[in-house]
Amino acid sequence: MIIKSKLLSIGLCALVFFSCEGQQGGKIDRKAVVQRHNVVNDKMDTLSSLTVGNGVFAYTVDITGMQSFPEVYKNGVSLGTQSEWGWSSFPNEGDYKFEETLKSYDFNNEGRDAKYSIQHKEPGRNKDATEYYRVNPHRLQLGNVGLELYLKNGQKAKIEDLTDVKQTLDVWTGIISSEFSVDGDVVKVSTAAHQSEDKVAVKVSSDLIGQNRIKVFVQYPYPSGKFLDEGTNYANAQEHQSKLISSSADASILNHKLKGASYYTFLDYSEGNVKEGSTHYFVYEPAKKLKEFELAARFSATDSIKSTAALYTSTAESSTEGWADFWKSGAAVDFEGSTDPRANELERRIVLSQYLTKVQCGGSNPPQETGLTFNSWYGKPHTEMHWWHGVHFALWGRPEIMEETLTYYFRTYEKAKALAERQGYKGVRWIKMSDNDGNESPSSVAAFLIWQQPHIIYMTELAYRDKQDPKVLEKYKDLVFASAEFMADYAYYDKEKDRYNLGKGVIPAQEVFRAVETFNPTYEVAYWDWALRIAQEWKERLGEPRDKKWDEVINKLAPLPVQGNVYLATESATDSYTFPKWMTDHPAVLGALGMVPESPKLDKEIMKNTLDTVWAKWTWGHTWGWDFPMTAMNAARLDLPNKALDALFMDIQTNTYLKNGHNFQDNRLRIYLPGNGGVLTAVAMMLEGWDASEGDFPGFPKDGSWKIKKEGFKKMP
Numbered sequence: 001m002i003i004k005s006k007l008l009s010i011g012l013c014a015l016v017f018f019s020c021e022g023q024q025g026g027k028i029d030r031k032a033v034v035q036r037h038n039v040v041n042d043k044m045d046t047l048s049s050l051t052v053g054n055g056v057f058a059y060t061v062d063i064t065g066m067q068s069f070p071e072v073y074k075n076g077v078s079l080g081t082q083s084e085w086g087w088s089s090f091p092n093e094g095d096y097k098f099e100e101t102l103k104s105y106d107f108n109n110e111g112r113d114a115k116y117s118i119q120h121k122e123p124g125r126n127k128d129a130t131e132y133y134r135v136n137p138h139r140l141q142l143g144n145v146g147l148e149l150y151l152k153n154g155q156k157a158k159i160e161d162l163t164d165v166k167q168t169l170d171v172w173t174g175i176i177s178s179e180f181s182v183d184g185d186v187v188k189v190s191t192a193a194h195q196s197e198d199k200v201a202v203k204v205s206s207d208l209i210g211q212n213r214i215k216v217f218v219q220y221p222y223p224s225g226k227f228l229d230e231g232t233n234y235a236n237a238q239e240h241q242s243k244l245i246s247s248s249a250d251a252s253i254l255n256h257k258l259k260g261a262s263y264y265t266f267l268d269y270s271e272g273n274v275k276e277g278s279t280h281y282f283v284y285e286p287a288k289k290l291k292e293f294e295l296a297a298r299f300s301a302t303d304s305i306k307s308t309a310a311l312y313t314s315t316a317e318s319s320t321e322g323w324a325d326f327w328k329s330g331a332a333v334d335f336e337g338s339t340d341p342r343a344n345e346l347e348r349r350i351v352l353s354q355y356l357t358k359v360q361c362g363g364s365n366p367p368q369e370t371g372l373t374f375n376s377w378y379g380k381p382h383t384e385m386h387w388w389h390g391v392h393f394a395l396w397g398r399p400e401i402m403e404e405t406l407t408y409y410f411r412t413y414e415k416a417k418a419l420a421e422r423q424g425y426k427g428v429r430w431i432k433m434s435d436n437d438g439n440e441s442p443s444s445v446a447a448f449l450i451w452q453q454p455h456i457i458y459m460t461e462l463a464y465r466d467k468q469d470p471k472v473l474e475k476y477k478d479l480v481f482a483s484a485e486f487m488a489d490y491a492y493y494d495k496e497k498d499r500y501n502l503g504k505g506v507i508p509a510q511e512v513f514r515a516v517e518t519f520n521p522t523y524e525v526a527y528w529d530w531a532l533r534i535a536q537e538w539k540e541r542l543g544e545p546r547d548k549k550w551d552e553v554i555n556k557l558a559p560l561p562v563q564g565n566v567y568l569a570t571e572s573a574t575d576s577y578t579f580p581k582w583m584t585d586h587p588a589v590l591g592a593l594g595m596v597p598e599s600p601k602l603d604k605e606i607m608k609n610t611l612d613t614v615w616a617k618w619t620w621g622h623t624w625g626w627d628f629p630m631t632a633m634n635a636a637r638l639d640l641p642n643k644a645l646d647a648l649f650m651d652i653q654t655n656t657y658l659k660n661g662h663n664f665q666d667n668r669l670r671i672y673l674p675g676n677g678g679v680l681t682a683v684a685m686m687l688e689g690w691d692a693s694e695g696d697f698p699g700f701p702k703d704g705s706w707k708i709k710k711e712g713f714k715k716m717p
Contacts, residue, residue, distance in 0.1 A: 028334045028709050030327050034172045037351040039660055041167040044159055046076025047670065048659045050169045050176050051373060052193035052200060052319070055362020055401070056084040057299070058372035059145070059200040062159070063167055065178030065189035066202060066216075068146035069159045070232050077662060077670055078230040081142040082372040083198050084363040085301050087379070087435060088223060088261035089136040100129035101442040107505030107516065108492050114423035114505075116447040117440050130442040136260075137435050139368065139379020141231030142299045143220045143256065143265060145200065148283065150213040152183045169660075171355050174323040175316055182208065194315045195322030199298035201315035209290050216284040216295055217277070218265060220256045228668065229375035234280070242280040245303075249273065253303070254282055264303050268311055269295040326358055330397035331712035333687060340705040342649055345657075350683055352661025353676035354396070360673060361389050364407040365436045371673050380441055381408075383430050384452035384509070385674050387459070387595070388626050392680035394462035395688070397712040403463050409456055409479050412438025420486050427485030430456065448507040448515040450490070451524055451588075454531035456483050461534050461717065473542055481547075484535035487528055488553045500553050502528060503572070509588035510569055512581055520558045520571035526592035529557055529599050560592065560601050567592065567610040577617055584622040587614045587631065594633030597717045598692060608638050615643075620652045625663040625675025628655045629682035636686050636699035644686060644699050648679070681716075688713035 041048050044063050051060040060079050062069050067079040102115040119134070120126035149157040164186075167178040176191040187206040193199065208214040222236040223229060245253040245264075252274040254265040267274060270293035272286040286293040294311035333350065335343040360371025366381040367389055386405070393402040409416075409430070415438035416428035423429065430453055431438055432446035460476040491500035503519030510521070532554050536546050561571035569576040569589050576582050576589075593607045611634055631647035649655075655675075656664040663675030686699020687710050700706050 028332045028711055030332050031172055033332065033334050033336075033347070034327055034351055035170065037348045038171055039169040039352070041659070042165055044072075044162070044165065045659070046073045047662075047664065049073060049077035049079060049373075050167070050660055051356070051359055052174055052176060052191055053359035053372060054193055054195045054197075054322070055358060055360070056364075056372075057193065057198035058082055058359050059191075059193055060373050061176060061178075061191055062146075063162065063165050063178060063180060064147050064149075064187075065167065065176050065191040066146045067144040068149065070144045070146065070230075072159050074230040074232045075667070075670075077658070077660065078232075078374040079144065079146075080231050080373045081145065081200075081299070082139060082374075082379075083142060083299060084365060084372075084436070086140040086142050086261075086263065086299070087137045088140050088258050089138070090132075090223075090225065091259050092132060092136075094125070094128055094132065096125070096129035096132045098129070098133055098440075100126050101133055105505060105516075107503070110492070112424050116423070117442040118447055119442055119444045133440075133442050135225050135378055137439070138223055138225065138229070139375050140223060140258075140261065140263075141221055141229060141374070142263065143218055144231065145216065145218050145297050147187075147189075147204070148215040148217050149182050149187070149208070152213075157182050171351060172323060172327060173316075174319040174355075174359075182213070185211075185213075187214065190312065190316065192312065192316040192319040194298075195318045197298055197318075198300065199296055199315060201294065201296035201310075201312040203292065203294045203312040203316075204286075205292040207291070209286050209293060210288050212285070212288055215286070216269075218254060218267070218282045218284075218297065220280040223258070227375075227377060228370075229379070231374060237279045240280070242276075242282070244274065244276050244282060247274050252282075252284075255303070256280075262301075264300050266298040266300065267295065268298075269293065270311070326398075331395075331684065331710070331714075333683070333713075334709040335706065337707035338705060339707075340645075340701075342645065343706065346648065346683070349657050349661065349676075349679050352657075353679050356661050356676050357389070357392070357673060357680070358401070361677070362401050362404065364404055364411075366390070366405055366408055367673065369673055370669070370671050373671060376669060377433065378441075380433050380435055382433055382446075382452075383455065384432055384449055386452065387455045388674035388677040388681070390459055390677070391462065392677050392684060394459070394466065395681060395684035395714050395716060397714060399463050399466045402459060406456070406459060406463075406476070406479075408436065408438075411436070413479070413482070415439070417482070425486050426489040427487070428479075428482040429453065429486050429490075430483070445507055445511050448505060449509070449511075450502070450506055451509045451527060453483060453487055453490075454527050456480065457531040457534055458717075462714075465717075466714065470541075473538060477538060477542060480535055480538050484532055484547070484550055487532055488547070488550045491528070491553045491557065493556075494558075497558075499556050499558050501558050503570075508570060509591065510582075510586045512585050513570060513573065518570050518572050520561055521569060521588070522560050522567045523588040523591040523596070525558055525560055526596045526599055526602060529554060529601055530596050532557075533599075557601070562603075562606055565606055565609050566613050567606055577613055580619070583617055584619045586624060586627050587618050590614060590634040591630050593637050594630055594635075597690065598637065604638060607634070608640075611635060611638060611640075611643075620650060621654075623652065623654055625654050625665060625672045626678035628652070629675075629678030632682045632699070633685055636682075637690065637693075639698075641686070641699050641701045644682070645701070648682065684713050685716045688715050690716040 178189040224233040361367040366386040370376040390402040420429040433441040464472040508521035561568040632644040635644040662671040
């Protein structure tokens with residue numbers, strides 16, 4: 001399923017030009033902007049699945065508007081039903097201890113016994129323990145809720161039997177309308193997710209009801225225990241239990257019980273009955289007298305939440321009102337009238353990225369990189385990606401969504417502190433790959449990453465800048481100061497050069513380097529410098545004295561490594577631009593100016609040379625979705641707006657944005673939300689600017705080819 005990006009030509013400038021103009025006084029017709037990018041499907045495409053949700057619960061559908069054919073879609077954008085609370089673990093039959101995943105290191109020969117949780121390679125208990133704690137806990141696929149459709153001959157319809165497909169996601173309301181025919185009979189399905197409950201509801205209209213040829217099934221898969229779980233593992237039936245607890249003419253309760261979890265599905269429906277079919281499979285049969293029926297399925301970790309008997313209508317009202325509130329809040333941009341042929345596509349990516357990140361990234365934890373659609377990395381969040389998932393909400397004037405995700409850091413503080421102590425450091429070291437409770441996952445890469453550490457300082461700084469409310473300083477100061485305390489203590493004092501180094505013992509954001517030999521990666525050094533300075537500003541804002549150790553590290557932090565008037569990826573890789581392996585993965589060196597604001601340590605002329613070198617030499621086919629917005633932000637800060645746009649539209653597979661708005665990476669990782677968040681972050685920066693920028697639209701060309709209306713954006717630091 002290798003696909004090529006379908007991009008509009010970036011060609012020559014059009015013949016008719018318009019000015020860039022920030023019409024702050026003229027209101028944007030937000031509904032018109034959003035709805036001109038409604039998603040329309042007229043055929044089955046496994047990469048065009050559509051999702052409804054509310055930020056903590058999501059339900060992804062096929063062309064029927066439900067999850068009728070999950071196995072057909074399993075290798076595309078899978079038909080997931082996931083929640084923030086839905087986790088489970090397999091039994092620890094080997095009685096493995098987390099300590100068995102640890103290995104001691106002393107990278108700088110200072111007598112340190114720093115224990116890291118890694119992936120052991122040699123067969124034995126250590127390796128088995130590694131695998132157990134990587135897989136467990138894992139996020140659950142809560143269940144498939146789909147249509148059973150029957151042909152006139154009594155055979156169950158296959159997806160190829162569906163004709164005259166018409167499906168639309170109204171992005172303004174969050175409602176999916178689906179229509180198709182089975183043997184000439186039309187079926188219409190409306191799908192909506194409640195905005196304050198873990199509930200999806202449908203309304204189904206068809207003559208098939210009276211012919212007993214349409215039913216609704218609920219099927220519970222078993223966790224696959226794999227890196228990616230499409231929610232279609234129907235084997236292992238004996239390993240879990242499903243039960244119809246109660247049933248009446250308009251409501252039923254189902255219980256799904258695994259060895260590591262138990263949860264409930266509350267079904268409310270129009271007149272009919274629910275009965276058990278095969279194992280882990282339940283069927284709702286609507287009364288034959290109906291021409292239309294409604295059904296709502298609510299998932300809950302407890303049975304104490306009783307059914308409210310609210311069906312599709314109330315759920316659709318919740319969706320319509322909730323999404324209208326979202327779209328009317330925060331920032332908006334309108335590119336209508338632009339003559340650059342990329343304008344409409346950029347606007348489409350912006351609108352759909354807002355929709356997708358609101359649906360899947362609005363909970364009280366950093367989301368996983370595939371959101372609430374299907375598992376990647378066993379469903380676990382990666383905190384180094386939190387910047388890409390969260391920062392755009394603040395820049396788009398919705399900091400409350402970003403702040404909700406920050407509650408994770410309060411909840412996991414003690415475990416992050418314990419990790420720092422285990423390695424002999426002060427403060428807190430934020431765990432890179434974890435579950436919602438901050439339990440660490442073994443990884444020979446994640447264990448040595450450090451660029452997640454300053455993210456909490458960056459995001460809380462954005463929260464403070466929004467209204468400059470001293471209450472924000474009080475709320476987050478312990479997180480900021482403990483993060484900075486670790487950063488200052490982690491920096492290793494090099495007596496010979498009288499400076500502080502980052503590493504050895506670090507794997508940079510560009511993950512191709514070995515921890516044992518790597519030190520002073522450019523991006524991390526720049527980020528460390530900026531974040532420690534901001535932490536000192538927090539001290540001053542709160543009327544506290546500056547921390548002397550932090551100032552010592554700031555003043556003596558290693559310089560950004562340079563060779564031949566170009567910044568190196570790391571000081572330890574003097575062959576950064578000649579050894580092929582070093583020119584793959586993330587070109588994180590560009591993040592030192594772009595993601596990270598300009599610092600006193602950075603020379604913009606050297607960074608411009610670096611951008612030119614990376615642009616020409618990088619193996620762009622081996623990159624990730626957020627690398628392109630990162631490059632765009634770098635170019636924008638270097639006053640290269642044309643190059644910033646070219647970066648956003650680089651014709652590389654990992655820069656593909658599907659019909660449903662998802663950022664496609666490859667056959668394994670079909671969706672990748674950090675790419676969507678990256679687009680929103682870069683565009684906000686290019687529109688509103690950053691602290692050192694001047695004028696409107698500093699990231700867009702001034703050749704007249706862009707006509708822009710914007711409102712509600714916040715500047716980037």
